[in-house]
Amino acid sequence: xxxxxxxxxxxxxxxxxxxxxxxxxxxxxxxxxxxxxxxxxxxxxxxxxxxxxxxxxxxxxxxxxxxxxxxxxxxxxxxxxxxxxxxxxxxxxxxxxxxxxxxxxxxxxxxxxxxxxxxxxxxxxxxxxxxxxxxxxxxxxxxxxxxxxxxxxxxxxxxxxxxxxxxxxxxxxxxxxxxxxxxxxxxxxxxxxxxxxxxxxxxxxxxxxxxxxxxxxxxxxxxxxxxxxx
Amino acid sequence: xxxxxxxxxxxxxxxxxxxxxxxxxxxxxxxxxxxxxxxxxxxxxxxxxxxxxxxxxxxxxxxxxxxxxxxxxxxxxxxxxxxxxxxxxxxxxxxxxxxxxxxxxxxxxxxxxxxxxxxxxxxxxxxxxxxxxxxxxxxxxxxxxxxxxxxxxxxxxxxxxxxxxxxxxxxxxxxxxxxxxxxxxxxxxxxxxxxxxxxxxxxxxxxxxxxxxxxxxxxxxxxxxxxxxx
DNA sequence: GTCTATAGTCGGATAGAC
DNA sequence: GTCTATCCGACTATAGAC
Numbered sequence: 001x002x003x004x005x006x007x008x009x010x011x012x013x014x015x016x017x018x019x020x021x022x023x024x025x026x027x028x029x030x031x032x033x034x035x036x037x038x039x040x041x042x043x044x045x046x047x048x049x050x051x052x053x054x055x056x057x058x059x060x061x062x063x064x065x066x067x068x069x070x071x072x073x074x075x076x077x078x079x080x081x082x083x084x085x086x087x088x089x090x091x092x093x094x095x096x097x098x099x100x101x102x103x104x105x106x107x108x109x110x111x112x113x114x115x116x117x118x119x120x121x122x123x124x125x126x127x128x129x130x131x132x133x134x135x136x137x138x139x140x141x142x143x144x145x146x147x148x149x150x151x152x153x154x155x156x157x158x159x160x161x162x163x164x165x166x167x168x169x170x171x172x173x174x175x176x177x178x179x180x181x182x183x184x185x186x187x188x189x190x191x192x193x194x195x196x197x198x199x200x201x202x203x204x205x206x207x208x209x210x211x212x213x214x215x216x217x218x219x220x221x222x223x224x225x226x227x228x229x230x
Numbered sequence: 231x232x233x234x235x236x237x238x239x240x241x242x243x244x245x246x247x248x249x250x251x252x253x254x255x256x257x258x259x260x261x262x263x264x265x266x267x268x269x270x271x272x273x274x275x276x277x278x279x280x281x282x283x284x285x286x287x288x289x290x291x292x293x294x295x296x297x298x299x300x301x302x303x304x305x306x307x308x309x310x311x312x313x314x315x316x317x318x319x320x321x322x323x324x325x326x327x328x329x330x331x332x333x334x335x336x337x338x339x340x341x342x343x344x345x346x347x348x349x350x351x352x353x354x355x356x357x358x359x360x361x362x363x364x365x366x367x368x369x370x371x372x373x374x375x376x377x378x379x380x381x382x383x384x385x386x387x388x389x390x391x392x393x394x395x396x397x398x399x400x401x402x403x404x405x406x407x408x409x410x411x412x413x414x415x416x417x418x419x420x421x422x423x424x425x426x427x428x429x430x431x432x433x434x435x436x437x438x439x440x441x442x443x444x445x446x447x448x449x450x451x452x453x454x455x456x457x458x459x460x
Numbered sequence: 461g462t463c464t465a466t467a468g469t470c471g472g473a474t475a476g477a478c
Numbered sequence: 479g480t481c482t483a484t485c486c487g488a489c490t491a492t493a494g495a496c
Contacts (some may be wrong), residue, residue, distance in 0.1 A: 037268045053480085131361060145423060175440060178417065178420070178424060179413040186408050186416075191376075197383060214402060280462090282490090284462075292490070462495105470490100474480105
């Protein structure tokens, strides 16, 4: 991530809001890597190529920057997932949506999560922040949860309920959906152990494809569906 | 966790090693809750009811205490899992171990992990530390990985390989075992989201039983086994 | 072995010049 | 809006009395 270590003075003041953006980028990277406590305001300002006092000026303080980073994650994830979730949500409104159709939509969504979403360069950073908020929630957890976790969960629950022929509020439906998400998360929660065990250097296209095959096969078995989903 | 907030001077010096133990207990709790950076030596000494300088005396410094905490986790987990892993390892040495027998052993192990291991009072603390080491490994990761993650993984891979009729080094075997562990981990990685969604206050016996039912059913389906495992 | 006192460093915040 | 200089508290580490 070669993000302007040397300040590019010729490009400064192209916009009054640029320092704001640069600080959020720096916050994303450094809060993700070192956690809220581990990232100092001096590190953040230096990485962003802005003055230390700008943090107070633009965000009121370190905590304000952290919350702005959480909101930025919500916007980014929303931009990627939003259209797909909207499409599924629309399909779910149709009473006639069949079990097969629901399963197909679920497969599409899961495959997107595995091969696209989790292969993005920023995903590790996002997940580090989200994981820490899960363990020790701060004000930022509400932003992340309402911003994209709940919307995504509701779509997953809706599809799972249709496939299982159960109500959307059935705890069994939610538990099963969580368990499936857990299969995907495992590879991003335990990257060090997975890579050490499988002797992978990172998650490249081949590795993601191997993960996709195993998880999609598991999902097919869990819902007792025939092998017809790519 | 009412752990001696008021120092009990009458019980001091019962053993020369007591401050060591108390510091490790405090380290477990505070490193788990606040991370390495977030837990200060002052907090640690106060919680343990020992003098600040004892950290240097017994462990050489804050880092030494952290590594001692990692070793303590390995010992505790080893004490709980060790006998069970040894039993399975012995069974795996027998050439004649059938697919059904392997599956039964796997079920036993997974059910133990879900209902006993993950319901223990210290598990959250252990998992917080392990999770942080996965995201940002330090010297402690090697202690944790070699201490119990690798031994447990090898047993899981061995059983999975027998059930699938594949070699133990087949990447598919390892990926599938990881995916199953992911289903269990999900409920401890995302406790805040799970509890908020299901409106659970915590993981009591009933909640663990619901999780167990869903995951064991998934595992049965994944390996296409009949419904004969408790 | 235990404790007090303090050195030396680094943290976030901010006043005030420009 | 931007930047320098500085405050003050908190941190880890450690010297030295007992």
